[in-house]
Amino acid sequence: MNDARALVIGEALVDVVVREDGSREEHPGGSPANVALGLARLGREADLLTWLAPDAYGDRIREHLAASGVHVLTAPVHATRTPVAVAHLDATGAATYEFDLEWDLPATWDGDDVDPVVVHTGSIATTLQPGGAAVARLVEARRATSTISYDPNMRPALMGSPAQTLPVVDALVAAADVIKVSDEDLLWLHPDEAPDDVAARWATAGPAVVVVTHGGEGAFAVTSTGLRVQIVAPRVTVADTVGAGDSFMSGLIDGLWTAGLLGADRREALHAIDEGTLTAVLERCARIAAITVSRAGANPPTAAEVDA
Numbered sequence: 001m002n003d004a005r006a007l008v009i010g011e012a013l014v015d016v017v018v019r020e021d022g023s024r025e026e027h028p029g030g031s032p033a034n035v036a037l038g039l040a041r042l043g044r045e046a047d048l049l050t051w052l053a054p055d056a057y058g059d060r061i062r063e064h065l066a067a068s069g070v071h072v073l074t075a076p077v078h079a080t081r082t083p084v085a086v087a088h089l090d091a092t093g094a095a096t097y098e099f100d101l102e103w104d105l106p107a108t109w110d111g112d113d114v115d116p117v118v119v120h121t122g123s124i125a126t127t128l129q130p131g132g133a134a135v136a137r138l139v140e141a142r143r144a145t146s147t148i149s150y151d152p153n154m155r156p157a158l159m160g161s162p163a164q165t166l167p168v169v170d171a172l173v174a175a176a177d178v179i180k181v182s183d184e185d186l187l188w189l190h191p192d193e194a195p196d197d198v199a200a201r202w203a204t205a206g207p208a209v210v211v212v213t214h215g216g217e218g219a220f221a222v223t224s225t226g227l228r229v230q231i232v233a234p235r236v237t238v239a240d241t242v243g244a245g246d247s248f249m250s251g252l253i254d255g256l257w258t259a260g261l262l263g264a265d266r267r268e269a270l271h272a273i274d275e276g277t278l279t280a281v282l283e284r285c286a287r288i289a290a291i292t293v294s295r296a297g298a299n300p301p302t303a304a305e306v307d308a
Contacts, residue, residue, distance in 0.1 A: 003045070004045065004116070004117040004257075004262075004263075005044075005045040005046070005047055005114060005116045005117065006036070006039050006044055006045065006046045006047065006116055006117065006118045006119075006120065006253065007047050007049060007114075007116035007118070007119045007120070007142070007146070008032050008033075008035050008036040008039070008046060008047065008048050008049070008119075008120045008121070009032060009048075009049045009050075009105070009119065009120070009121040009125060009135055009138060009139075010030065010031065010032025010033070010035075010048075010049075010050065010120075010121050010122060010123060010124070010125030010126075010135070011030040011031070011032060011033065011050060011051065011083055011101065011103060011123065011124050011125050012028070012029075012030040012032070012033035012048065012050040012051075012052060012061050012065070012072075012083070013028075013029055013030040013033070013057075013061070013082065013083035013084055013085050013099075013101060014026055014027070014028055014029065014057045014060065014061065014082065014083070014084050014085070015027045015028070015029035015030075015085050015086075015087050015242060015297065015298065016084060016085070016086045016087065017087045017089060017095075017240070017242065017296075017297065018086060018087065018088050018089065019089050020089060020090060020091055025296065025297070027242070027296075027297035027298060027299075028060060028061045028064040028065070028298075029085065029242070029243065029297070029298045030050070030083070030085070030123075030124075031122055031123035031124070031151065031153045031245075031246050032048065032050070032120065032121060032122060032123060032125055033048060033050060033061070033065065033070075034243045034246035034247065034250075034298045034300065035120055035122075035151070035246050035249050035250045035253070036048040036065065036070045036250075037064075037065060037068055037070055037250075037298070037300060038246060038247045038249070038250025038251065038254075038288070038300035039070075039250045039253060039254060040065075040068045040069040040070045041068050041069075041250075041300055041301060041302045041303070042250060042251070042254045042288075042302070042303045042306070043254075043302075043303050044253075044254060044257065045069075045071075046069070046070050046071065047070075047071045047072075047073055047111065047114075047116070048065060048070050048071070048072050048073060049073045049105065049106075049109060050072065050073075051078065051079045051083075051102070051103055051104055051105065051106075051131065052072070052078060052079055052082050053078060053079040053080055053081045053082045054078060055081060055082050057082035057084065058079075058082040061082065073109045073110060073111060073112075074109065074110050075106030075108065075109040075110070076106065076108070077106050077107075078106075079102055079104070080102065081102070083099070083100065083101030083102070083103070084099070084100045084101065085097050085098070085099050085100075085101070086098040086099075087242060089240055092238070093238045093239065093240040093241050093293075094241055095240065095241060095242055097155060097157060098157065099124070099155065099157060099158055101124070101128075103124060103125060103128040103129075103130075103131040103132070104130050104131040104134065105131045105134040105135060105138065115142075115145040115146065116142070116145075116146050117146060117147065117257070117262045117263045118146055118147045118148075118149060118253055118257070118262045118263075119138075119139060119142045119143075119146045119147070119148050119149070120148075120149040120150070120151075120249070120253060121135055121139060121149075121150060121172075122150050122151035122152060122153050122249075123151065123152070123153035123154075123155065124153075124155055124158055124159075126150075126152075126168055126169075126172055127155075127158070127159045127165060127168050128158060128159075132168065136168075136171060136172065136175075139172065139175055140175060143175060143264070144264060145263075145264050146263065146264055147177045147178065147256075147261075147262045147263060147264065147266070147267070147270065148175055148176045148177050148178070149176060149177065149178040149179070149180070149249070149252070149253055150172050150173070150175075150176040150178070150179050150180075151179070151180045151181065151245065151246075151249050152169050152172075152179075152181050152185050152189070153181075153182075153185065153245065153246075154184075154185040154188050154189065156188060162188060162189050162190075162191075165189065166189060169189060170205075173202050173205055173206065173207065174205050174206045175206070176206065176207050177206075177207055177208050177209070177267060177270060178207065178208065178209050178211075178252065178253070178256065178270070179199075179202060179207050179209070179210045179211065180211045180213065180245070180248060180249045180252055181195075181199070181210070181211070181212055181213070182212070182213045182214075182215075182245055183195040183212055183213065183214050183215070186198045186199070186212065195212050195214075195220075196212055196220050196222070199211075199212045199220065199221075199222050200222045200228075203222045203223060203224050203226075204224070206224075207224065208223060208224050208267070208270040208271040208273065209221060209222075209223050209224075209256075209270070209273060209278070210222050210223075211252060211282065211285075213245055213248055213289075214233075215233075215241075216233050216235075216238075217232070217233060218230065218231050218232040218233040218286060219231050219233070219248070219282055219285070219286060221278055221282055223271070223273060223278070224271050225271065225272065227273070227274075227275055227278065229275060229278050229279050229282060231279065231282045231283050231286055232286075233286045233289070233290060234286060234287060234290040236290045236291075236293060236294045237294060238293045238294065239293065239294055239295050239296045240293065240296060240297070241293055242296075242297055242298050243292055243297065243298025243299065243300060244289045244292050244293045245289070246298060246300070247288050247289050247291075247292040247298075247300035247301070248285045248286070248288060248289040250288070250300060251281075251284055251285035251287075251288035251289070251306075252281065252282075252285050255280070255281030255282075255284055255285065256270065256273075256281060259273075259277050259281065261273060261277075284306065287306055288300065288301055288306055291305060291306065
């Protein structure tokens, strides 16, 4: 499986981080791009299908991703400007976002004949049009050969109301094999239900594994067979939470990959994942996220850092 690849589909952008004291930093980011970055730093072959412009911000993002081994796929069409997100941090390091972006997907790209072992998508890329519909079609087409993973990673400022967003989320939930979602996202989508109860319902709709992250409190997972696992998060000093969920997601993909549970031919085995395997995967995800929040920006760890 050394030549197996991950295909990550979604936005790459520049995160402008504005701290409570007014200081300002710029970091390449975007939820799917961060997942690709995390996978590459964990030693995986990661391709990113995204929508960048040939401008200074686009060049910065490409260089940042390439430095960690992410292959940004090239295509004959591209964006007119590279997306930007402004993250305003509060006293706890939690972020709220403002966006300036456009999103679409090329119809073809270099290497589109490669069948990845896993296809990951989520966040803005699945909901902002016209690209969102293209993502849904691509996920459906790849399901015959690849595990599908999904992180809704809600951005209400761009996605409209929960009622507008739910049909898109529900369709991707049904198409996905692995889901990682934050408790905050589930509370926005389903304010009258406990997040873990929503996850349990999702696990009956098609996915093999649904994981809910609870920030510094850890994570809960439920499988299609009804298995439930709860893990606690390591205690660390938080620099900020930018990219924490994305690094957890990359760890989840990496852990299931190591366990030999990715690829369409492993779908039945993934549905039958046992408690020990799932617990070990989640505990490593929590270590990965803890390292990420201990330093500024979306800066996920390498495999060597995680295992040290």
